[in-house]
Amino acid sequence: MPAIDRPRLLQLPTKILGKRCVLRPYRSGDGAAVFSAVMEDVEELMQWMSWPKNHKGADDSENYVRDMAGKWQTREALVMGIFSLDEKTLYGGTGFHGFDWSVPSLEIGWYLRKSARGQGIATEAVSLCCTLAFDHMKVNRVWGSCDALNEKSAKLFERVGFAREAHLRGERRDHHGAVRDSFVYGMLARDWSARAGASN
Template sequence: MPDITLPVRTERLALRRFEGRDLEAFHAYHALPETARFLPGLAKTYTQCMERVGMYANFVFEKEGDWVSLAIEAKDSPGLLGEVVLKWLPGRGQAEIGWTLAPGARGKGYATEAAAAMLGLGFGELGFHRIEARLDALNTPSAELCERLGMRLEARLVDKWHYKGQWATELVYSMLEQEWP
């Protein structure tokens, strides 16, 4: 796979490599139970956030299993709004996309714009054949985002995960390269 050209720019956003200056903002939203609700694990500690930001800042995207997580920042107002991730899955040309936003950035179309840019990167520069999103069926905003992007609901896996003390139904949305606008 080729190197990733950064930053990725959209109409309102810049998707860039994480930096040390992102730690406080990253921790501010990842420490919230509402952010952790649909993510694996509990709300993150400051130390966990330090480790994650360091990992994201120094990502290598060369082989199956690698992740790229890009910081989402408004072009006209520097500061971390959230992140969008792409994981290279096993199997030829397969990837998974995800996103997390700070509470103040939600509901403004930033996640849709960032995810669309990441799909464009994945299908364009990186040459993936299929990109999927896996989410908790109770995560209605993310399901609606997948639909806005034109992703198709491929599966509803009832009681697939047991996490945070309860069973969760997993939705799998996906898109093929030839379906990308």
């Protein structure tokens, strides 16, 4: 896989359709839906991520989606909303927020609103992200990390086919001030191809 020299010139889809959900970049007007999704279970989200604390009102969420819409264009973040098939309900968000275009390697992240969990929606959304990364963008590696106690995220990585590459002990302080362990998971293009071949 060659390096991606000018990521802003990559042609990216405006919508990715799955069987249970649709992914698309955020746009102006999505803020109210993001705020409602975050508020559904902000305590659970705050256990694992710091950004929900920035969403104190719908305007904060609108500011966030406009920021993400801009960063989609500049490739500083490739974050998408996870929507129902009719696009009327926002289930959560996923996408890429860390990049080494020379590899190319992308860091993935996600959340689901409480009412959307337990149905395989995140599994499908993350698989669609892998399709975007490996089949469309032709990257070498997708990786991510989660708190070692974040069982739902660890299971999600493993369900999609990521390999646990590291258990980093006492490597960071979380936003509550506790020193925490992290798991690092990765998937290579060749892993993704092997999975696709095995399921055909």
